[in-house]
Amino acid sequence: MSTYSSAVQTTNRITGSRKWWALATVLLTMFFSSMDQTVVSTAMPTIIGDLKGFSLYAWVFSAYMMASSITVPIYGKLSDVFGRKPFYLFGLTVFGIGSAISGQSHTMMELILARAFQGIGAGAMMSMPRATVGDIFDPKERGRWMGVMGAVFGVSSIIGPSLGGWITDTFSWRWVFYINLPFALLAILGVLFTLPKVRAEHRVKVDWLGSVLLVIGLLPILLGFTWAGSKYAWTSPVEIILFAGGALFLVIFLIWERRAEDALLSPTLFKNRIFSMSLILGVLVGMAMFGSLMFLPVYVQGVVGLNAQDSGWVMAPMMLSFIVGSIVSGQVMTRTGRYRVLAWVSGAIIVVGSILLNQMNLYTHWSTVVINMIVLGLGIGSLMPLLNVAVQNAFPYSMMGTVNSTQQFVSSLSGVIASPIFGSILDKSFSAKFKQSLPTDLHSLSSQLSSINPQSLLTVQAQKAIAVKFAPYGSVGQALYRQLLHTIKLSLTFGIQHLFAVGLIFAILCFIGTFFLPETKLKSKEYFEEKN
Incomplete structure (x- = not known):
């Protein structure tokens, strides 16, 4: 510690x-x-x-x-x-x-x-x-x-x-x-x-070199994750250069921080188990959340069949349960001064919610989606404020901004990183299933259908654009069009299920990680009065 x-x-x-x-x-x-x-x-x-x-x-x-x-x-x-x-x-x-x-x-x-x-x-x-x-x-x-x-x-x-x-x-x-x-x-x-207005109690040297090294190290890595799987392949020379170059500067940054007089991000922070474990849990819960929810509107609109506005209302109950989870979690911590058991319960709820999402298929009703999202929202909503409080409680007041910003920084990175990774999983799973499930009668049109992607069913305009390709074939074309829609829905479901499966893995890791989160009783006003 x-x-x-x-x-x-x-x-x-x-x-x-x-x-x-x-x-x-x-x-x-x-x-x-x-x-x-x-x-x-x-x-x-x-x-x-x-x-x-x-x-x-x-x-x-x-x-x-x-x-x-x-x-x-x-x-x-x-x-x-x-x-x-x-x-x-x-x-x-x-x-x-x-x-x-x-x-x-x-x-x-x-x-x-x-x-x-x-x-x-x-x-x-x-x-x-x-x-x-x-x-x-x-x-x-x-x-x-x-x-x-x-x-x-x-x-x-x-x-x-x-x-x-x-x-x-x-x-x-x-x-x-x-x-x-x-x-x-x-x-x-x-x-x-x-x-x-606050003045520093002692003269502090700002770590400007550390700040510059951090920016130079992070920028190419974030660009790499943003472009990977879309603009460039993960193993392309551009991606390798971006990741390797960013990693090199981050290593230089870490070396510099070990000897800096007043480090931007002191390596000693990570010696605190509460701090390091909270960061790990933050990444895991962030990846579980993004893995399950980032592309859920695609499933709701493309498979369940709701329009964009209605899919927004389907997503709302999850955020309401997130609110309930946050408030209840905060009240429990304030009344008990403890958080470890609450972390276990929150992690378990996240796993249950992720398992429920994995049960969804081509024929799932929107009401089932709502119930599943409510469960997941309760778990995520109750765990996230808990991690913030645990870290703040483990450090002195003078380091409040540093430890909080580091937590927020890692949380933001999980979102930036998750987007291209899960997007790549969806695209590859969708493409593989689409080619495998495409009816024989549609093989001759495969070259014309090469532009179809997981977003093909999200708007009426997109559906009409696909339908135009089948109009010259009359009633036979309409039958082929319906077969194509079914194939796209089937492939989209297959891709989304892969996302949910990866999200479940992160959820399980998050739950296991809560058992390694140390607990120190939350300090109250009376504690500081006794110390003073």
């Missing part, structure tokens, strides 16, 4: 009635920053139609995720030295400017660059909220409020898609970005008046 775990935490810097205004500011910031992604995703089909950049579609999200992920640990370390306030203000300002530029974009490349700039600001907004909760509450109380933060994330995920669709249809897709500006201004005012 690291010596950090036994250090005495200093008094929280935000006290009295002011802390409730600070908490409200934190929740507001987290709400609109987490909602931004879901709002934008709903507007993307319209944006693509306007800016004519389908080939660059993925980069609108990838540029944002990479910029925010890379900057998270840098913000976290600096905020431990200079306080949260300046980085909140910087992040909100950059995020707001990036939103305004995104709304003014006239080409996809302009939008991608604006989203990358916006992501730099989002990195601060991702790393600051959980550390600020640590500024306000003692470890035992944090369980309750970490649960509330999880609930805010869930609510934003439910509201975002509908709000994005309404804004796009009623006004313009540009207002999907402009809507961020009043929220950003309100949050800036809240930060100015509620968060204290």
Whole structure:
């Protein structure tokens, strides 16, 4: 166990009635920053139609995720030295400017660059909220409020898609970005008046070289995962160079951090078993979640047969159960001061939810999908805030930003990495099953069907485009068309089941990992009064 775990935490810097205004500011910031992604995703089909950049579609999200992920640990370390306030203000300002530029974009490349700039600001907004909760509450109380933060994330995920669709249809897709500006201004005012200005108690040398090495190391690796399986094959020379080059600079970064005077990411952090195990569990639960849910809308629309709007409502119960799980988990930790048994139960629920998803097939009804997702949401929602609280409880107050941002950083990476891996699994499984199941009568048309992919059934327009190819064959063509639709659904189900199987593996590993998570009783206000 690291010596950090036994250090005495200093008094929280935000006290009295002011802390409730600070908490409200934190929740507001987290709400609109987490909602931004879901709002934008709903507007993307319209944006693509306007800016004519389908080939660059993925980069609108990838540029944002990479910029925010890379900057998270840098913000976290600096905020431990200079306080949260300046980085909140910087992040909100950059995020707001990036939103305004995104709304003014006239080409996809302009939008991608604006989203990358916006992501730099989002990195601060991702790393600051959980550390600020640590500024306000003692470890035992944090369980309750970490649960509330999880609930805010869930609510934003439910509201975002509908709000994005309404804004796009009623006004313009540009207002999907402009809507961020009043929220950003309100949050800036809240930060100015509620968060204290903090000065470092001793002179600190900022690890700028470590920051540069981290960025240079991570950028090619994230690019490699973004392009792998789509633009380039996993074993292509470009991918090998990206991964090898990034790994080389990360090794240099680790060597430098071992000798840096005030390291950006001190290797001694990982000597703390609670910290290292929480990071591992965070990656496993993230991969289980992405493996099961990232492409679930494809299954709901392509196999179950619901349209995009209805599939959004099918996804909503999962986020509601995520909210319930977060709140209940937080309340249990606050009342008991313990979290290990809760981690076991949460991990078991995640496994059960993943097993239920693996039972779904070509004939599954949408109501069954809802029930399965509710179970999975309960498990994920109850485990994620638990990991945050466990780590905060294991370190002194002076390291709050560093440990929280490292957790957030690893969590973000799991999402960036999961997307291409699971996408590749789906594409390969779908293609193999499609070729195997294609009726003999359709073999002659195989060259014309080569462009069919797992997204072929998601819109009426896509189905009509396929149907046009069979129109010249009359009634025989209609019969062949129905056979093709069945083959696509069968292949899509086969591919999704492979995803669920991989997600189940991560879920099982996560459950096993909870038994290796050490527990220290959550410290209360009385604990710090005794120490002082």
